[in-house]
Amino acid sequence: MQTITTDQIKLMKEGDRAIYKELFRLYYARLVVFANKYTSDSMVAEDLVGDLFKHIWEKRKNLNIEGSFEAFLFASTKNKCLNYLRGLKVKDKAHQDLFLEQERDVTFQNYLVEEEVHHKIWQAIHNLPEECRRVFELNTIHQVKLPEIAEDLGVSIHTIKSQKKRALKLLREALGDVIYSILLVSF
DSSP, X not given: OOXXXXXXXXXXXXXXXXXXXXXXXXXXXXXXXXXXXXXXXXXXXXXXXXXXXXXHHHTGGGOOOOSOHHHHHHHXXXXXXXXXXXXXXXXXXXXXXXXXXHHHHOXXXXXXXXXXXXXXXXXXXXXXXXXXXXXXXXXXXXXXXXXXXXXXXXXXXXXXXXXXXHHHHHHHHHHHHHHHHHHHHHO
């Protein structure tokens, strides 16, 4: 997977929207998956990550990133999630206990393993032929129905089904059975 260089970060700080859009394209989906592990609510996860990117753009000139930009993004996402969860007026004691248990269970090693698996999955998705990737992302990630995709793209439902089947076949070949199974469970 492509990463953002320090030169690109410098250009973004100077107002380069193309770099900012590339940053968004590279990391948004991965950060939403990561945030969803904390919030257990994909809509909230999307909002929090969207807010993070908005904040990055608005404060770009004053960003002081030490170390990896990717690590900065994931740490910032985690902090946004924890702040969100702390701000909730949790009435349900079981939910509070679950949150505390999840907080204790998320270790750095587990995160690294999960991140590597997600990285391989997103890399495989990114490497799909464009039409296969578009159909796969719309249907599997964004939950758009196949007939709706066919209508939006102006092609037959048979073409959409073929593209999805091809995408799944290519992903299985690229990921192997174990990671492919994780992909299917994740989405």
